[in-house]
Amino acid sequence: MLAGCTPWPPEFADRYRERGYWTGETLGAFLRERARRYADRTAVVGAGRRWSYTELDVRADRTAAGLARLGIGAGDRVVVQLPNIPDVFEVAFALFRLGALPVYALPAHRRAEISYLCSFTDAAALVVADTHGGFDYRDLAAQVRAETGGPEHVLVAGDTGGRPGLTPLEQIREQGGAGPGATAEPDPADVAFLQLSGGTTGLPKLIPRTHDDYLYSVRASAEICALDTATVYLAALPVVHNFPMSSPGFLGVFSAGGTVVLAPDPSPATCLALVEQESVTHTAVVPPVAMLWLDAVDGGSQAHRDLSCLRVLQVGGAKFAPEAARRVRLTLGCALQQVFGMAEGLVNYTRDDDPEETVVTTQGRPISDDDEIRVVDSDGTEVPEGALGELQTRGPYTIRGYYRAPEHNSEAFTADGYYRTGDLVRLTPTGHLVVEGRAKDQINRGGEKIAPDEVEDHLLAHPGVHDAAVVAMPDGFLGERTCAYVVPRGTGAARAQLLGFLRERGLAAYKIPDRVEFVAAFPATGVGKVSRRELREAVRAAHAPDAADPPTVPAPPSQQ
Ligand code: AMP
Numbered sequence: 344m345l346a347g348c349t350p351w352p353p354e355f356a357d358r359y360r361e362r363g364y365w366t367g368e369t370l371g372a373f374l375r376e377r378a379r380r381y382a383d384r385t386a387v388v389g390a391g392r393r394w395s396y397t398e399l400d401v402r403a404d405r406t407a408a409g410l411a412r413l414g415i416g417a418g419d420r421v422v423v424q425l426p427n428i429p430d431v432f433e434v435a436f437a438l439f440r441l442g443a444l445p446v447y448a449l450p451a452h453r454r455a456e457i458s459y460l461c462s463f464t465d466a467a468a469l470v471v472a473d474t475h476g477g478f479d480y481r482d483l484a485a486q487v488r489a490e491t492g493g494p495e496h497v498l499v500a501g502d503t504g505g506r507p508g509l510t511p512l513e514q515i516r517e518q519g520g521a522g523p524g525a526t527a528e529p530d531p532a533d534v535a536f537l538q539l540s541g542g543t544t545g546l547p548k549l550i551p552r553t554h555d556d557y558l559y560s561v562r563a564s565a566e567i568c569a570l571d572t573a574t575v576y577l578a579a580l581p582v583v584h585n586f587p588m589s590s591p592g593f594l595g596v597f598s599a600g601g602t603v604v605l606a607p608d609p610s611p612a613t614c615l616a617l618v619e620q621e622s623v624t625h626t627a628v629v630p631p632v633a634m635l636w637l638d639a640v641d642g643g644s645q646a647h648r649d650l651s652c653l654r655v656l657q658v659g660g661a662k663f664a665p666e667a668a669r670r671v672r673l674t675l676g677c678a679l680q681q682v683f684g685m686a687e688g689l690v691n692y693t694r695d696d697d698p699e700e701t702v703v704t705t706q707g708r709p710i711s712d713d714d715e716i717r718v719v720d721s722d723g724t725e726v727p728e729g730a731l732g733e734l735q736t737r738g739p740y741t742i743r744g745y746y747r748a749p750e751h752n753s754e755a756f757t758a759d760g761y762y763r764t765g766d767l768v769r770l771t772p773t774g775h776l777v778v779e780g781r782a783k784d785q786i787n788r789g790g791e792k793i794a795p796d797e798v799e800d801h802l803l804a805h806p807g808v809h810d811a812a813v814v815a816m817p818d819g820f821l822g823e824r825t826c827a828y829v830v831p832r833g834t835g836a837a838r839a840q841l842l843g844f845l846r847e848r849g850l851a852a853y854k855i856p857d858r859v860e861f862v863a864a865f866p867a868t869g870v871g872k873v874s875r876r877e878l879r880e881a882v883r884a885a886h887a888p889d890a891a892d893p894p895t896v897p898a899p900p901s902q903q
């Protein structure tokens with residue numbers, strides 16, 4: 344297994360194979376097999392292109408061969424920061440076939456995150472788009488290179504603009520000729536890619552997913568969601584996110600021979616037009632996007648759309664309020680499926696035969712009979728059924744450790760290998776989970792996860808900041824927004840200066856605090872060394888704005 348990763352103990356691995364979960368298929372072979380079966384069917388629609396399964400398969404082979412000529416091979420890490428364009432699939436499957444590992448970055452990430460990912464993974468290459476959503480990713484790549492001295496190769500999906508040091512992806516593919524010929528097949532039990540965690544502490548953690556474990560979750564998800572060759576799935580969220588990748592996401596759709604339609608952004612205008620034009624049957628969104636769609640159809644700008652083709656709206660990533668959940672069938676005329684998942688593994692779905700009340704009020708139940716879950720109190724003791732506690736889980740597609748993070752792993756996982764999700768849940772008598780809150784230091788801003796101390800560390804780098812505590816504030820639209828409480832130093836800094844400073848440091852826009860409050864001092868939390876967490880709780884209690892007080896900076900969900 345890739346160095347720096349924690350394998351499943353052999354007795355678990357054996358059990359998962361015996362029960363048919365881990366089949367020994369690699370992601371590269373998975374596409375090959377689907378291309379054989381679904382040859383001329385449309386696999387991907389997006390950015391003005393339509394690729395059949397055969398075309399995607401051939402492109403992946405050629406790109407793999409071209410990447411091999413650059414010297415990229417088994418075990419190499421490649422940071423992939425691509426928006427929803429078909430190239431993202433071509434590159435990912437090319438890398439899988441080489442046994443090289445995509446490291447998935449979000450389109451919203453900026454210099455701070457991409458530099459970190461390139462350095463931390465010692466990436467051989469970075470793959471970016473030219474521009475998307477008005478942002479030039481080639482500039483970002485140049486800044487990352489200036490800051491980190493790497494990576495050696497920067498590949499651009501689209502136009503390099505004639506800039507030195509950038510290689511068009513198209514050229515890589517052309518140089519690949521007819522494909523790689525015979526290459527050594529990667530070990531299906533090994534890590535296929537690194538997925539990003541929202542993280543709870545400091546810098547984002549990387550999640551190593553194996554071919555075996557991930558494909559199990561994909562196949563099982565496609566089955567639960569009853570996907571087939573008639574499925575047309577709209578990828579409204581960035582496909583590099585775990586939800587639209589595997590729950591059941593584009594991989595689930597490929598597994599079943601359906602079609603993936605790529606939306607450039609999640610707005611109702613873009614997505615609902617695509618639903619109508621492409622006869623979309625399934626799609627997946629985060630709660631604030633669902634609410635925008637509901638409002639747009641309910642007497643809003645999209646009221647004229649014929650959405651009769653839409654069968655299922657999946658909502659996940661953050662808690663979907665029951666009041667909004669009830670509107671889905673009424674307004675959109677389709678079924679709701681709640682999805683409570685995590686890139687670390689465990690995914691829960693409401694099922695199509697669940698009673699309406701269960702679909703509206705719970706976040707579903709696990710994929711697998713071998714997903715072991717327990718709900719515990721703060722001492723780690725299991726609570727009685729129905730009581731509130733922290734969710735812990737282990738199973739055939741839940742990781743046993745983050746990539747190269749031994750210290751963090753000793754806290755994030757129990758001695759017997761359960762992942763401490765940090766989610767406060769209740770288990771219903773039917774085995775469904777209701778997410779009630781969080782025990783972890785994370786802010787969930789409409790499905791986008793923020794580790795408070797990552798933002799605090801950037802604020803503390805400003806000379807006008809003596810101390811900083813970033814906390815969540817409740818918000819009717821995003822669920823939570825961020826508020827930074829700052830104790831100034833010397834002459835301090837104005838709010839706009841601080842926000843500008845964070846942007847200059849290359850922090851993704853969704854991590855920039857929605858509100859900044861200056862305070863003379865933080866409340867005392869006791870004697871001795873105070874944990875950041877205690878401090879945040881004390882700050883929240885002493886200063887938190889009234890929940891009725893609206894946030895000052897309205898912003899649409901920054902999914903791009
Ligand atoms: P990550 O570990 O960054 O992939 O984020 C996963 C986390 O998102 C979970 O542990 C939950 O905190 C949150 N989450 C995902 N889906 C839901 C949902 N349907 N309801 C509530 N929280 C969710």
Ligand code: DBH
Nearest residue numbers: 585586659660684685686
């Ligand atoms: O929030 C998530 O990370 C998430 C939500 C729904 C996820 O990873 C998933 C489904 O697979």
